[in-house]
Amino acid sequence: MNPSIFVIVGAGQAGAQAAAELRRQGFDGRVVLIGDEAHAPYERPPLSKDVLLRPEAARCTIHPNSFYTENAIELKLGVAVTAIDTAARTVTLSDGSTLSFDKLLLTTGARARRLPMLDALGDGVHTLRTLDDARRLMPALKPGSRVLLVGAGVIGLELASSAADLGAQVTIIEQATQAMMRCSPPILSAHLCDLHRTRGVVLHMGVPLTQAARENGEIVLTLSDGTRIVGDAVIYGIGAVPDTGLAVAAGLTVENGIVVDGRCRTSHPDIYAAGDVACQRDGPTGQTVRRETWENANNQAIAAARAMLGVAPDANGEPWFWTDQCGLNIQFVGDMSAPEWLVRGQLDAPPCMLFGLDAEGALVGAITVNQGREMHSAKQLVAKRAHIAREVLLDAQQPLRSLARDISLASAAYTAEM
Numbered sequence: 288m289n290p291s292i293f294v295i296v297g298a299g300q301a302g303a304q305a306a307a308e309l310r311r312q313g314f315d316g317r318v319v320l321i322g323d324e325a326h327a328p329y330e331r332p333p334l335s336k337d338v339l340l341r342p343e344a345a346r347c348t349i350h351p352n353s354f355y356t357e358n359a360i361e362l363k364l365g366v367a368v369t370a371i372d373t374a375a376r377t378v379t380l381s382d383g384s385t386l387s388f389d390k391l392l393l394t395t396g397a398r399a400r401r402l403p404m405l406d407a408l409g410d411g412v413h414t415l416r417t418l419d420d421a422r423r424l425m426p427a428l429k430p431g432s433r434v435l436l437v438g439a440g441v442i443g444l445e446l447a448s449s450a451a452d453l454g455a456q457v458t459i460i461e462q463a464t465q466a467m468m469r470c471s472p473p474i475l476s477a478h479l480c481d482l483h484r485t486r487g488v489v490l491h492m493g494v495p496l497t498q499a500a501r502e503n504g505e506i507v508l509t510l511s512d513g514t515r516i517v518g519d520a521v522i523y524g525i526g527a528v529p530d531t532g533l534a535v536a537a538g539l540t541v542e543n544g545i546v547v548d549g550r551c552r553t554s555h556p557d558i559y560a561a562g563d564v565a566c567q568r569d570g571p572t573g574q575t576v577r578r579e580t581w582e583n584a585n586n587q588a589i590a591a592a593r594a595m596l597g598v599a600p601d602a603n604g605e606p607w608f609w610t611d612q613c614g615l616n617i618q619f620v621g622d623m624s625a626p627e628w629l630v631r632g633q634l635d636a637p638p639c640m641l642f643g644l645d646a647e648g649a650l651v652g653a654i655t656v657n658q659g660r661e662m663h664s665a666k667q668l669v670a671k672r673a674h675i676a677r678e679v680l681l682d683a684q685q686p687l688r689s690l691a692r693d694i695s696l697a698s699a700a701y702t703a704e705m
Contacts, residue, residue, distance in 0.1 A: 291316035292387055293595060294378060296368045296533065297394035298322025300330060300581060301562030301588040303349045305392055308592035310358045318360045319386060321378075323367035326418055327352055332581055334421045335445040336611055339428060340452060347418070371537040373555055390557045390595045393534060393545060394588065397527035397563040397579060404499045405437065405523055411506060413522045415442060427520035430454030435508055435516060437496060437523035439466035441610050444479060446522055447488050448612035457488045458516055460508065462495035470608070470623050475641060475654060478634045482613045491516070527579060529564045542566055544577040550600060551591035559595060561587035580608040605669050607662070618662045621652035621669040629680050640665070640687075642680045649674055667691040 293309060295302045298320050306320045322328065329347040337345040355362045363380075370379040377385045399414035406412060413424045427434065432455045436443050439461035450457045459466075466476045480490055491510060498509035499521075508516045529544040540546040540554040544566030551559045551567070562584040566577040583606065590600035609618040615637060625643025632639030640661060643652030649672040653665035664687035668675070673694045679685050 291389040293318050293390050293392070294386060294388040295320045295392045295394060296378065297396055297530075297562070297564070298324070298328045298362065298364065299394060299396050299562065300328070300349065300584040301394035301396075301591075302392070303328035304585050304588035305394065305561060305592040306360045307350065307354075307358065308589045309596070310360070312593060312596050312598055314596055316389070318358075319363065319388075320355070320360055321363045321366060321368055321380070321386075323365070323381075324417060324419070325365040327355075327362065327364065329418055330581070331416075334415055334418065335442050336449055338418070338421045339425060339446075339449045342422075342425065368533060371533055371558075373537050373558070376557070388557075390559070392551075392591055392595065393553075393558065393560040393564060394562045394584075395530040395533065395564045397529045399524070400526040400528050402437070402523050402525055404496070405521055408499055408501060408506060408521070411520045413520065414524065415446065415522065416527070424522065427522075428453045428455050431456065432520065433518040434458070435460065435506065435518035435521045437461075437508075437521060438525045439463070439480075439490070439492070440524055440526070441467055441470065442524045443522075444483065445610060445612050446524070447483055448486075451483075451486045451488055457483075458518065459483070459488060459490045460494065460496055460510065460516070461490070461492050464493040466490075466492070467610075470619065472623055472625065472628045472641065472643065472652075472654075474628050474630070475617070475634070479612070482615075486613060527563065529566070529577065531564060534560070534564075542575055544575070546575060547587075549590075550594035551587055552594060559591040561591040578606060580606065582607050605666055607666065609659075616655075616657055616659055618655045618659055619652070620654075620662065620666050621650075623652055625652045629677060631681055631683055644677075645672075647674075648677075650680075661687045664688045664691040668694060 302320055306318050309318050328349045333347040367381040368378045369381050377387050379385050399416050428450050434450045434455045434457050436447055436459045439459050447457050466480050494510040494512050497511050500507050506518050531541045534545045535541050545560040545564055547553055547560050547565050547567050551561050553560050563579045566575045568575050586603050593600050605621045607620045627644040629642045637656045638658035639656050641654040645651045650668050655662050668691050671694050
């Protein structure tokens, strides 16, 4: 009897973790991991930080190269999948070959949202999604170079921090009035902008870019208020677009990503998706959510691998992510749109924490600033939607671990009484 063939398209974080999980779960068939980049699977968070700041020491590979051989994972790099035939259960590769599958996992990720106005300028315009992007960017980040950053999301601010560390003159342009608007409360966003300013970064907030041109070899960007900014290089990050082309052509359901259920199964019973490309449908509400985080890629990859084997996935916790910038490690968990935020300690004198409360006073979000050891307890409290007195949350002498333990004990006692 021929062994089952599980094919994974996309050799990034999710793809590599799914392949590893299949072997951890004892799958003894063929595992084929296909990636269009020439590099072995690597993590993307270091691209805006360590890869730029310490390229000789940076290590971002997910597994040692020997891992794939030792675990009989067939790694096909530098080749793209060009088509999926759901009826024949085959994928066609860019080298003209075809590969059969019993189950297929799509972890094709996302690509940078394009800004044609800037792309038209040619050389000196960059986005950052891949290791090759980071390497092309390195020569532009040198002492005295004028770097124009369009977009003040997480990656934009991390790049601003790295560029300033390397001695570049940095200007940020953001059409929204708040930095990191999708994932940070205003109080923290404002603090981070002030911190970047103290390091010499110039920020233009709430002013859209209207024109881009080259004049006398320099790049000139014009803003909606008439401001003209001159630079040597432009880096832009205005969001990402899920790479759904294969899924659309194969007839899978796609809505801002490949739609999957709670077990990462697509509209085809033997095709799964995970990571940045997947848009997961919530069971109770029916709403779809797509998360572009390192943690989500790992969690969905493991869930998908287990589902492919008929193994129930573990329950996921609250959404969590982090950023490193300006010497700070900032970790986020839960709902960043909470209407009320409390600060334990002082933002300008970390370590400190922020707690997000909903309209009923329940803890729905938390942020640690140079205090990552508290994140585990914060996750527990947010998961419980804990109601804790404001004066207790504000008191740095109240250990979160004790609060989390007390909440858990109270919950267990209540359950036992029911």
